[in-house]
Amino acid sequence: MRYISITNFFLVLAVAEARTFNVFNACPFTIWPAIFTDLTAGTAVPDFPTGWQADSMTSVSFIVPDNWTAGRIWGRRDCNFTVTSGPTCLTGWCNGGLECDPHTGTGVPPASVAEWTLQGDMSQDFYDVSLVDGYDLPMMITNDAGCPSAGCAIDLGPICPSPIQGPFDSTGFPVGCSSACSANLDGDPTNSANCCSGSFDTAATCPSSGVEFYSFFKGNCPNTYAYAFDESSGTALWTCSSSLNADYTLTFCP
Ligand SMILES: *[C@@H]1O[C@H](CO)[C@@H](O)[C@H](O)[C@H]1NC(C)=O
Ligand SMILES: *[C@@H]1O[C@H](CO)[C@@H](O)[C@H](O)[C@H]1NC(C)=O
Numbered sequence: 001m002r003y004i005s006i007t008n009f010f011l012v013l014a015v016a017e018a019r020t021f022n023v024f025n026a027c028p029f030t031i032w033p034a035i036f037t038d039l040t041a042g043t044a045v046p047d048f049p050t051g052w053q054a055d056s057m058t059s060v061s062f063i064v065p066d067n068w069t070a071g072r073i074w075g076r077r078d079c080n081f082t083v084t085s086g087p088t089c090l091t092g093w094c095n096g097g098l099e100c101d102p103h104t105g106t107g108v109p110p111a112s113v114a115e116w117t118l119q120g121d122m123s124q125d126f127y128d129v130s131l132v133d134g135y136d137l138p139m140m141i142t143n144d145a146g147c148p149s150a151g152c153a154i155d156l157g158p159i160c161p162s163p164i165q166g167p168f169d170s171t172g173f174p175v176g177c178s179s180a181c182s183a184n185l186d187g188d189p190t191n192s193a194n195c196c197s198g199s200f201d202t203a204a205t206c207p208s209s210g211v212e213f214y215s216f217f218k219g220n221c222p223n224t225y226a227y228a229f230d231e232s233s234g235t236a237l238w239t240c241s242s243s244l245n246a247d248y249t250l251t252f253c254p
Pocket of ligand 2: 081
C-alpha cells in the first residue's frame with residue numbers, strides 16, 4: 001500500500017475539488033453579469049449568486065466545482081431592476097431580477113456568452129465565447145494554465161449590419177447585434193438555415209455558408225463560436241487538459 005501523508009492528502013483534495021473564476025468588468029460602464037448552469041446536465045454550480053452588479057473596473061472571484069458542466073456567464077446592459085413588467089435590461093436579461101432564476105434564467109438574445117464544461121470528454125475542459133445568440137459585449141476568456149484564450153475584443157455593435165443591429169440605448173448607441181437566427185431573418189425559426197433547425201439541423205445540412213452574416217461575426221471575431229456547428233472552423237471550441245486545474249478569468253471589454 002502506498003504511503004500518502006496527511007498533508008499531501010489534503011493538498012491533493014484542495015487542488016482537485018475546485019477552480020477559481022475571476023470576472024472582471026473592464027468596460028467604462030456598469031454591467032450586470034449573470035451565471036446560468038444547465039441543471040439537466042449536472043448538479044455542480046458555482047459558489048456565487050446568479051447575477052450581480054459589476055461597476056466599471058471591478059472584479060469578483062469565486063469558487064467553481066471542477067466538474068461544472070454546461071455553465072455560462074454573460075453580461076447584461078442598461079438594467080433597471082425596479083421595473084415590474086417587461087425586460088429588466090436592454091440586453092441579456094433573464095427570468096428573475098438581479099439574480100437569474102436557477103432553472104429558467106438563461107439570457108435573452110442578443111448576448112455574447114462565455115461557456116464552460118469542466119472535466120468533459122477525454123478529461124478536457126471545454127470553453128468558448130459564443131455569438132450564436134448574437135452579441136452585446138466584447139469578452140475574452142483567459143486562464144492561468146497556458147491554454148488558448150477565447151473570445152473577441154472588438155465592439156461589434158457600431159459596425160453591425162443594419163438588418164441585425166440593436167437594441168439601441170437612450171442615446172441611440174447600438175448595444176447589441178443579433179445573430180441572423182435570433183433576428184429571425186428567414187422567418188421560420190423551426191426550419192431555418194440561419195438557426196440550423198428543422199431540415200437544416202445537422203452539420204452537413206447547415207454549412208456556415210448558409211448562415212446570413214456568419215462572415216461578419218467570424219471575420220471580426222475569429223476565435224468565437226459564431227454559429228451552431230462552428231466547431232469545424234477549428235477556432236470556435238477550446239480545450240484545456242483538466243489535469244492542469246486551470247483557473248479562468250472572463251474579462252468584459254478586454
Ligand atoms: C460533480 O461532482 C459532484 C460532487 O462529487 C457530483 O454530485 C455531481 O454529480 C458531479 N457531476 C456534475 C456534472 O455535476
Ligand atoms: C427604472 O424603472 C422605474 C419603473 O419603471 C422608473 O420609475 C425609473 O425611472 C427607472 N430608472 C431609470 C434610472 O431609468
